[in-house]
Amino acid sequence: MTKATAEVQVLRYLQRREANKSVSAAIVTTLDAPAEGFGGDWWGGALSPDKCIYYVPKGANQVLKFDPASGARELIGPELMTGASKGMDFKWMGGVLGEDGNIYGIPLYATQVLCFNPRTQEAT
Numbered sequence: 001m002t003k004a005t006a007e008v009q010v011l012r013y014l015q016r017r018e019a020n021k022s023v024s025a026a027i028v029t030t031l032d033a034p035a036e037g038f039g040g041d042w043w044g045g046a047l048s049p050d051k052c053i054y055y056v057p058k059g060a061n062q063v064l065k066f067d068p069a070s071g072a073r074e075l076i077g078p079e080l081m082t083g084a085s086k087g088m089d090f091k092w093m094g095g096v097l098g099e100d101g102n103i104y105g106i107p108l109y110a111t112q113v114l115c116f117n118p119r120t121q122e123a124t
Helices: none
Strands: 007-017 023-035 042-047 054-059 062-067 073-076 092-097 103-107 115-116
Touching: 042 062, 054 092, 054 103, 054 115, 092 115
Parallel strands: 042 092
Antiparallel strands: 007 023, 042 054, 054 062, 062 073, 092 103, 103 115
């Protein structure tokens, strides 16, 4: 889905499963979040147990937090490396939520995996 306006489409996907584990229904909705001041510097993210989505920096230097309930967004955590290997600024290309509650950024040109803790807002 594309829009002429500068909005970020946040996709929320819910699945309900029956006792037999078969998919019984799928609900997909989009939430509009103004993108002013937040360009394409984040590439993928993960939904945390606190119900916020944390976007992994691609060209940005900090994690972007989005709260779907309020529409609020903010840069959080420490400033991360400004460059990556090969002189590229494409650091990580998506994130996944680990069983430990941390969000892990998948390296594109970064030289290490990003580990971001939403509870403490620390990154390693």
